[in-house]
Amino acid sequence: MTFLRLITLVLMVLFLPASPCPWAGPDDPRAAERLAMVRDQIRGAGISDSRVLEAMAEVPRHLFVPAEYRHRSYAPRPLPIGEGQTISQPYIVAFMTEILRLKPSDRVLEVGTGSGYQAAVASKVAGEVYTVEIFESLAERSRGALAELGYRNVFVRQGDGYYGWEENAPFDAIIVTCAGGHVPPPLLRQLKNGGRMVMPVGGPFLTQNLVFIEKGPDGAISQRNVLPVAFVRLLGH
C-alpha cells in the first residue's frame, strides 16, 4: 500500500503540469502550488515517507496562513501568524512529522498550536492530536480553522504548553513546534515508554538544533541533534 501510494505521488509530481490533483478538487486554486512545494521543497529535500508526503500534499497550508501572506503560503519560509509567532516552513513541518515515525494509532501531543497547520498534517498520519497553544487568539483561530476543514481528530486547548496535557497523557509522540532552552520535565514525564519526541532547542530564531528524544521501554531517555533549524521560541523558556 505504501509503495503504491509512493508511486502514485511520484507519478503525479512528475506529470504535474499535465495532470490535476485528484484530492485537491477542482475548486482548490492552490493545488498546483502545493504539489510543486511537495516536489521541490519536501521530496526534493529528502523526505521520503509516503504518508507524510501525502499529508503535505493534502493539507491546504494557505488556509492556515493570514490572508495578507497567503500568496507566500507555499514559499520555503516561515510566515508571521500574529502574536509574534510564525508558521514553520513546509520542509520543517514535514521533517518533524517524518522523524516521529507516526502510526495511525498514535496519540500525539503538540506544544505550540500556532496556525494549526502542523497539527493538521500530523492528524493525517496519526490517530489523535492534542495540541496546546498559550495565546488565546491563536488557539481560537486554529480551532476554528481545523473545525472548518473537518479535522475531527485534533483537539485544541489554550494553556501553557510547558506543562503538556496531563489528562490525556501518556503520548506516543510529542511535537514541540516552538524552540526552548530546555526540554520541559513535564513533557518527558508525559511521554510514553517507547515514545518519541522532537523539539527545537536553542535560541529564539536561528542557530537552533532540532533534538530528537526517545524514551526506551525502561523509561531511559536518549537524544540526538538532527538538524539545525529556525523556529519561534517556546515562549519564556
Next chain:
Amino acid sequence: MAPSRSAMSSPSPSSVSLATEAPFRGSVLPAVFLLSAAALANEIFLIRLLSFRFWPHFVPLIVSQAMLGFGAAGVALHLLRDRIDKAPRPAFAWLILLAAPSFDLAFRASRHVAFDPFLLLWDPAAWPAFGLFFLLLAVPFFLAGGAIAVPFAFRFGRPGPVYAACFAGSAAGAVIALAAFPLVPTDALLRFPLGLGLAAGAFLLKEPGAGPRWARRAVWGVSLLLLLLPPAELSPSPYKDLAIARRLPEGRVLATRFGPSGDYRAVYAPGIHSAPGLSFRFTGDVPPQAALFHDGEARGVVPSGGGKDPPAYLGYFPSAMAYRMVSRPAVLQFGLRGTEGILAAAGNGAASVTVVEPAAELVVLVRDDLAGFSGGWPASLKTEILAEGARNFLARERRRFDLIEVAEISSANFSSLGIHATGETFLLSREGIRSALSLLTERGLIAFSGWLKSPPRESVKILATIRKELERGGGLASDRVVMARGWGSFVVLARRASFTEEEYLRARRFCEEMGFSMVWPRPAGSASEGAEEKALRDAVENALTGFSGDRGSGLFDLSPVTDDSPYFHRFLKLRSLPEFRRLLGNQWVPFVEWGMVFLLLSLAVSLALAAVCLLFPLAFARLRETAGGAAFAAYFSSLGLAYMLVELTYLKIGILILGDPIRAATAAIGGFAFFSGLGSAFSARWESAQTMRRWICPAIAILAPAGFLFLSLSAEALLPKGGALRTVSFLASLAPAGFLMGVPFPAALSRLFRAAPSSIPFAWGINGFFSVAGASLASVGALWIGFRGTVAAGGALYLLAGALFPRVGKPGDP
C-alpha cells in the same frame, strides 16, 4: 567634530553677507549653544533607543545619519545661498524653530515605518522602509546642522564667539546626555533634545526681521505641546526577548532601572520557565521565575524564593561540572545573570562568590528591587557584587580565586542571531583571558559555558584562545583543558596546571550522571557518536592539538582575538562568502551573523541615500570655476573618510578604557566635536598651502595613531584607575589630533571661497558622502584590519589630503 560637523562651523560666507548682515540681538550665541547641545545629545540618545528597539552596535548607522543630515544641510545652504542671502535671519530662526520638534517627531514617525533589520535579507520590500527610516532620523540633524551653519555661512557678526558657542554646546550636549540617562526612563530621553531645542527657539521669538512673530510663536507653542505630551512608546522589535516576554499571558513588569549602562527590566509571567541547558535527568519542577532584560535582551532569571532555598535544578547544567573539580571554592563570576549564578554557587557548595557586573543599574535592580521576589542571598554564602567593568576589575584585583566563571559566551537568547558579531568583547580577547588566568589559585579553574552551534563556533574559538594563553608559558594546553556538552550547551574548564586522572574520572562521572557527554579529553571508543558530535570533537581536537595559529580551513574564522580587534563573535571569513552564497536559501539561516549583515547592508543603504541627498543635488549646481578637479574630489573624500576612521576607532578603544559603549560614544563624539570645533576656530591661521601640507596634515597623521597607541599601550595601567582619570586620559589622548582635525575642511573651504566659490557645494557633498561611508567602513576596518590598522589608514588619508591641499581651488584638471 566629525568633518561635516566641523564643516558646519567652517567659514564659507557669501560675498554679499560678509559685512552687511546685522547680528541678532544676543540671540545667536545662546541659540547655537543650545541647538548644538541638542543635536549631540540626540545622537547619543538614538544609540540607546535603537539598541533597545533593535540591538546594540547601531553606532555606525547613527553617525551615518548625523553625517547625512549635516552634509545635506551644507549642500542645501550653498545651493540656496542666493535666496538665503536675501533673508538669512528668517532662515536661521525657522531652522531652529523646526529643529526643536524634529527631535521628537522624527523618532515618533520612525516607529510607524515598517522597518526591522531582520527583514532586510528576507524581504526586498524592507529596503525602501529602511531608507525611509534612515532618512527620517537624519531630518533633525539636517535642520540643526543647517541652523548652526547659517551664522557662519552668512556671518552674523564675529565668527569667533559663534564657534565657541557651537563647540561648547557640543560638549554640553555630551555632559547633558550622560547626566540624563539615570534621570528619566529610556522612552523619555528625547525630551532633552526637544527641551534644549525649545530653549534655543525661545531666543528667536522676539527677534525682529525673522518673519512673522505669530507664526514663530505658533510653531514654538506646538513644540511646547509636544514636550507636554507623553513620550513616544518605545517598543522593542517583536523578535527581541522582551517583546516575547511581554506577550505572555499575565506577564507584568516587576521593576525597571535605567542609566548609562542600559535599560533593565524584570518581567514576571507564569509562562516563564528558563533553564537553558538543563539536563533531562532532572525530573523535578522549575520554580516560578522573573526574567531580566537589558535593552530588551534576556540577561538571566531570578527564581522565586531562591535566596532562601536554592532550587535543585541549578545543579543540572554542564556548568555545574566545575564544582565537582574544586571543593568549597572562592568563586568569581563575570556578569550578573539574575540570581542564578549566585544560587548555583550556593547550591554547589561554594564558600564565597564575587560577581563583577559593569551595570550598576542591574545590580540595584537584582539586589534591592527584586529582594522580595528572590528572597535575598543565601545565608550560607559570602556574596559580593561589584559594579565595575570586567577588565577594570581584572586589572586592579589582587585576590586569587579557585573558580572563575564566564557564562553564556554564546547564548540561547536573542543574541544567538549573531547580532553581536560587530560588538567588542574585551573579556574574551587574549589579553582578557590572560588577566583572568592570572587571578586563579595554583589549581584554580576558569570555566566558560554557552550554547553550542552547529557547526561549532564559540566553543572552539574560546579553546583556541585559551590554548594560546596557556602555552605562552610552555607545555601543551591539551592536558589542561576539559570540555563537556549537554544536548545544546557546553562547558570548558581550563587551568594552568594539568588535570589529574582522578579529576578526569570525576568529570566523566558527572557526565554519566547528567546524561552529558565528554568532548575533551576525547572519549575512547566513541564510534556511536553522531555526525554533529563527531564534528564538535574533531573541531575541539584540532583547536587543542592542531597547528597553533591555524585560522582554519573551515567556513568560519575561529582564531583567537586580541584587544586590537576584539570581535569574539565574528566568525565570518570573507573567502567563505562564495560558499555561503551557494548555501543561500538552503541552509544559510544558521550561519548568518546578523550584526555583520546589517553593518554591510546599512553601508549600502546609507551610501545610496547619501548619493541621492548629497551628490544628486549637485547636478543642479553650476560650477563656474575649476576647483582642482580630481585633486579637489580626492581631498574632500579623504577628509570625510579619514575623520570617521579616526573618530570611531577611538570610540571603540574607549569601550575598553571607559567601560561601556554609551560612555565611550559620549566621550568620543563629544570630545572630537569639542576639539575639532576649537580647531576650526583657529583654522584661519593655518590655511596656507605650505602649513597645511608640511605641518597640519602630517601632524594629524602622526598624532591620531600616536594618541591611539598611547591609549592601547597604557590600557592595562589605566584600567584600574577611577572613571574620572580614565575619562580625562581618554580625552587628552584624542585632543591634539581632534583639534588639528578641525582645520583641513574649513581651511580648504576658505581657499575655495576665494578661488572657486561655486565649487563649495561639491566640497560639502563629496565630504558628506564619504563621511557617511566612513562611519560604517570604520567598523569594517576594525573587524578585519584591527583598530591600529584603521587609525593608521585614517592617518595615511590625512597625509594624502595634505599632499593634495595645494591643488584644491587651483585650476588644473578639468
